[in-house]
Amino acid sequence: MAGSVSLDVYRLLGRSGLRVSPLALGTMTFGSDWGWGADKDEARRIFDTYVDRGGNFLDTANQYTNGTAEQLLGEFAHGRRERLVLATKYTLATRPGDPNSGGNHRKSMVQSVETSLRRLNTDYIDLLYLHAWDGTTPVEEVLRALDDLVRAGKVLYAGISDTPAWQVSRMQAIAELRGWAPLIALQIEYSLVERTVERDLIPMAREMGLGVIPWSPLASGVLTGKYTAADLDHAGASAAPEGTRKNVAAANGALTERALAIADVVKDIASQKGTTPAQVALAWTLLNSAVTAPIIGARTLAQLEDNLGALDVRFTEDELTALDQASAVELGFPHEFLTRPMPRHVIFGGAKLAIDHHG
Numbered sequence: 001m002a003g004s005v006s007l008d009v010y011r012l013l014g015r016s017g018l019r020v021s022p023l024a025l026g027t028m029t030f031g032s033d034w035g036w037g038a039d040k041d042e043a044r045r046i047f048d049t050y051v052d053r054g055g056n057f058l059d060t061a062n063q064y065t066n067g068t069a070e071q072l073l074g075e076f077a078h079g080r081r082e083r084l085v086l087a088t089k090y091t092l093a094t095r096p097g098d099p100n101s102g103g104n105h106r107k108s109m110v111q112s113v114e115t116s117l118r119r120l121n122t123d124y125i126d127l128l129y130l131h132a133w134d135g136t137t138p139v140e141e142v143l144r145a146l147d148d149l150v151r152a153g154k155v156l157y158a159g160i161s162d163t164p165a166w167q168v169s170r171m172q173a174i175a176e177l178r179g180w181a182p183l184i185a186l187q188i189e190y191s192l193v194e195r196t197v198e199r200d201l202i203p204m205a206r207e208m209g210l211g212v213i214p215w216s217p218l219a220s221g222v223l224t225g226k227y228t229a230a231d232l233d234h235a236g237a238s239a240a241p242e243g244t245r246k247n248v249a250a251a252n253g254a255l256t257e258r259a260l261a262i263a264d265v266v267k268d269i270a271s272q273k274g275t276t277p278a279q280v281a282l283a284w285t286l287l288n289s290a291v292t293a294p295i296i297g298a299r300t301l302a303q304l305e306d307n308l309g310a311l312d313v314r315f316t317e318d319e320l321t322a323l324d325q326a327s328a329v330e331l332g333f334p335h336e337f338l339t340r341p342m343p344r345h346v347i348f349g350g351a352k353l354a355i356d357h358h359g
Contacts (some may be wrong), residue, residue, distance in 0.1 A: 005311045008054025013309035014184035015209030024057040025050045026297035029070030047076040061089040062112045070119035091131035106145040127153040133163035146181040159185030165200035172208045190214035192327040193259045220254040223265035223281035225267045265326040282310035
């Protein structure tokens with residue numbers, strides 16, 4: 001992370017020419033419909049502060065706060081729409097009892113996009129993600145439907161979220177061979193608590209031209225240090241997003257003994273550096289060269305201000321070693337096998353190659 005980093009030092013998103021800020025502003029906190037978000041006035045202050053400092057990458061979805069997030073974002077963006085990169089998602093069900101109101105298929109995609117365009121009060125969506133893999137829709141149907149929306153000018157770029165690496169790489173190869181719109185962004189959970197994506201999803205994204213957009217880089221708030229062992233008793237955490245932030249953290253699987261142990265190391269390093277735990281955790285995700293922009297989901301202006309400070313954090317080797325040791329995951333087969341001395345010897349025969357090996 002050498003050199004100057006700020007919201008107005010932009011990065012290219014994946015294998016595209018689209019320029020985005022190094023931190024994206026998430027809007028799942030826009031609206032109090034779910035019981036823990038920001039009201040309209042606070043959401044406006046968060047939006048204005050982010051954009052006034054050069055931030056241009058806004059992340060939302062068709063069902064965040066039951067549609068309120070998109071409506072507020074559309075209202076806030078009025079008058080400066082062209083300078084913003086608005087990303088939204090389709091997949092989540094919108095009408096209970098209607099089997100086609102959600103999912104990855106074309107009908108769901110088209111209905112969702114038309115609704116999002118109305119809520120956002122815009123003619124086009126800069127980046128449309130498939131929100132989560134449904135395991136039922138043919139990949140060709142998804143890719144061709146995305147391409148049709150791009151050709152129609154309703155969507156400029158396509159992305160994908162929460163999908164197995166082998167499906168994404170297969171889809172990207174098909175899109176390339178058929179001349180369809182490529183996928184330029186991969187949104188996945190990535191934090192010091194969730195590093196299993198380093199096995200396949202992140203190397204795949206780097207190889208296939210998708211910029212990685214981490215969601216929950218603070219592990220549902222656990223890495224801010226606000227939870228303790230007393231919070232591990234979270235019986236009754238529901239599968240719904242409504243309720244409390246603690247409920248969401250528990251439902252996401254982020255509130256565990258292991259996560260709290262990692263959070264303790266983050267707190268110690270933050271204390272030594274005179275920064276906050278949130279800044280340390282966010283800055284760590286930015287170290288990965290495949291990552292374009294982690295998503296910050298502030299509920300208050302103070303939280304946003306704190307998160308933006310992550311762009312100024314630099315680490316020593318000892319600090320990075322401590323974070324890695326506390327959070328490392330086993331990469332599993334074939335990754336660990338291929339790095340052992342015997343396989344490397346029989347593969348390379350002692351040859352020394354000057355290559356940047358990403359795995």
